[in-house]
Amino acid sequence: MPRPNAHRLYTGRVSEFGRIYLVTTVVDQRNPLFSDWHIGRLLVGQLRSAHEAGLVDSLAWVVMPDHFHWLFQLQNTSLACLMNRVKSRSSRAVNRRTGSSGRLWQKGYHDRAVRWEEDLRQIARYVIANPVRAGLVRRGGDYPLWDAAWL
Numbered sequence: 541m542p543r544p545n546a547h548r549l550y551t552g553r554v555s556e557f558g559r560i561y562l563v564t565t566v567v568d569q570r571n572p573l574f575s576d577w578h579i580g581r582l583l584v585g586q587l588r589s590a591h592e593a594g595l596v597d598s599l600a601w602v603v604m605p606d607h608f609h610w611l612f613q614l615q616n617t618s619l620a621c622l623m624n625r626v627k628s629r630s631s632r633a634v635n636r637r638t639g640s641s642g643r644l645w646q647k648g649y650h651d652r653a654v655r656w657e658e659d660l661r662q663i664a665r666y667v668i669a670n671p672v673r674a675g676l677v678r679r680g681g682d683y684p685l686w687d688a689a690w691l
Contacts, residue, residue, distance in 0.1 A: 554653070555614065555618040555619035555620060556614065556653070557614055557615065557616070558613065558614065558615075559613070559614055559653050559654075560599070560611070560612070560613045560614075560653070560654040560656075560660065561611070561612060561613075561614060561619060561651050561652065561653055561654065562609065562610070562611050562651070562652045562654055562663060562667070563609070563610045563611075563612075563619075563623065563649055563650065563651045563652075564607060564608070564609050564610075564649065564650045564651075565607060565608060565623065565627065565645055565646070565648075565649035565650070566606060566607040566645070566646045567606045567607060567644060567645060567646070568643050568644060568645055568646050569646075570606045570607075571606060572605035572606045573605070573606065573634065573644070574603050574604065574605050574606065574608075574685065575605040577684045577685055578637075579634055579637060579638065580603045580684075580685045581685070582630060582633040582634050582637060583603050583608060583626075583630045583633075583634070584601075584603060584685060584687075585633070586625075586626045586629045586630045586633070587601055587608075587610060587626065589629070590622060590625065590626055591612075594615055594616050595614075595615055595616055595617045595622055595625070596612040596613060596614055596615055596617075596622065597612060597613040597615060597689075598610070598611075598612045598687070598689065599611040599612055599613065599660060599664055599688065599689045600663070600664035600667045600668055600686075600687065600688040600689065601667065601686065601687055602667050602668050602670050602671065602683075602685060602686040603685035603686070604670055604671065604674065604676075604685075605676075609667045609670060610667075611654070611660070611663055611664055611667055619651060623649050627644070627645045627649075630644065630645075631643070631644040631645065661690055664688045664689070664690060665688075667686075667688075668680055668686045668687075668688055671683035671686070
């Protein structure tokens with residue numbers, strides 16, 4: 541199904557080292573693939589790999605059944621390269637695990653540059669509270685696919 545405004549995801553996109561970003565990307569056709577937390581852990585492995593490689597300083601993330609949110613400070617790469625890496629490597633890992641092939645993610649992603657004066661802990665709390673707001677769990681600690689630097 542064509543997405544008539546998909547081109548707008550790229551309009552005005554700037555990538556700055558040291559900038560904090562909140563990024564969201566969605567599974568193709570909103571397939572709730574990550575409802576299986578074992579498969580979700582494959583994506584988590586890629587988020588951690590980017591952190592360990594020095595590409596980002598991860599501040600908070602949550603993997604929802606059909607998308608993920610990630611709050612990080614960009615380090616030694618561009619936003620486009622980072623997202624390409626995470627999406628392609630997680631696609632390969634998930635396809636290998638499930639015996640599938642083809643596209644895992646929708647094209648593009650949503651990013652928001654966070655201003656320095658914004659309360660990062662408040663944004664992180666918002667990110668990790670997604671499973672509670674979505675009705676997946678009663679308490680955030682009951683959900684297995686999240687992390688935050690302050691905890």
